Amino acid sequence: MSLLALILVLILSLGAGLLLQALPRREHALPTYPQRAPFLGGGEPDTHAWSRYHVRYYPMALLLIAFEMEMMFMYPWAVVFVEKGAMAVMEMGMFLAILSVGIVYAWREGVFRWQ
Amino acid sequence: MIVSELILPLFMIFLTLGLGIYAAAVLDRLLAARQRIPVADSAWRSPLSNAAWLLLQQTNTTEAPDTPAWQLAPALYLSLAAMGLSLVPWSPTLIATDLATGLVLWGSFEALATVVIFLQGWAANAHLALIGAYRYVALGLSYLLISMFVLIGVALPAESLRFIDVVEAQAPLWHVIGQPLGLPLFLVVGLGLTFWGPLNLADSSDLSGGTSSEISGPLRLVWQMARMAMLVAFSAVAATAFLGGWLGPWLPGPVWVLLKTLGVLALLLWLGRSMPRVAPERCVTLMWVVLLPLAFVDLIWAGTLALLMA
Secondary structure: OOHHHHHHHHHHHHHHHHHHHHHHHOOOOOOHHHOOOOOOOOOOOOOOOOOOOOOOOOOHHHHHHHHHHHHHHHHHHHHHHHHHOHHHHHHHHHHHHHHHHHHHHHHHOOOOOOO | OHHHHHHHHHHHHHHHHHHHHHHHHHHHHHHHHHHOOOOOOOOOOOHHHHHHHHHHHHOOOOOOOOOHHHHHHHHHHHHHHHHHHHHOOOOOOOOOOOOOOOOHHHHHHHHHHHHHHHHHOOOOOHHHHHHHHHHHHHHHHHHHHHHHHHHHHHHHHHOOHHHHHHHOOOOOOOOHHHOHHHHHHHHHHHHHHHOOOHOOOOOOHHHHHHHHHOOOOHHHHHHHHHHHHHHHHHHHHHHHHHHOOOOOOOOOOOHHHHHHHHHHHHHHHHHHHOOOOOOOOHHHHHHHHHHHHHHHHHHHHHHHHHHOOO
């Protein structure tokens, strides 16, 4: 019943969002081509927007993946935490300490800077 | 059974979404009026007249947009908010999606929001929108961890990832007092998730609208509604995780959840109106070097408290 409710919420809200966009637009004609020029602060659109863009935060994204893997262990860990007591604290503390060294290293390397 | 487990919770979700979107729009205008920012018409009527105006407006487009993605992004963002709201328990029995992994599912909605917002910026095929989207991904990847650590801290005393257990674990002491760092950090996540106020890097005015610089008409209306809906859903989750959800004297549970949601919503909107926007180049460092270690401290605090109280 829970999953059925979730799927119903998804279908209803997605449908409402799409219909609210689609229904009123049937009344209007598409804008002319001069009107369709993208707003670029007044500049002429002479290139496609999907051009080369340096993703500066790529190393940061790699660091995030390391932490996301850690989260995968952390979910079951959270459930048994009180039961296991001090042992769980030590284990996760060590894990987090090692990952924190990664943050310090990445910080030193300028991964979080936006140049 | 169908009425109590399906129809009633669904009714609550869509009622909260509808009223919440309107309440958020009104509150934001009232806050703007307090700062002497001129609001056309009265704050109560202006969201409705603005919505009607957008609904009747002609939709502009760009030369070669990704049209399906452009229409899907606002609708998906809206449904992420609606699905997030379906995880919120209104009372011990009134809940739409009661999963043992509710907190994990909410985390996945936060991650998917980044995808949807990038899609919105990408679909327009215009530079400013795309730059807003790229910027947003940097922010989205940074707040994700803070959110997860703070929510794990909430799961520790409950010994469960189920939202109902999280609320019941707060019967002796609400987490907003027991874990003082939790709610402030989670509010930062909320501002990031809805790119609101200080963390508005996607739609900011220095990109003349960013991801929404090219949208008009009904598309713009749904995008704005989806953002408000996400604010409401986030407030409801924050009220559940930190403010004790349905717990409270005299009034019935669902009323308490609604009141607490409204409180968090007002706080978020006030923060959005009163704080300056963070410079995007400082945002990533702030998140990883200052706020993430604070989230570690919150987790250690929560763990120690959970062991002491157990």
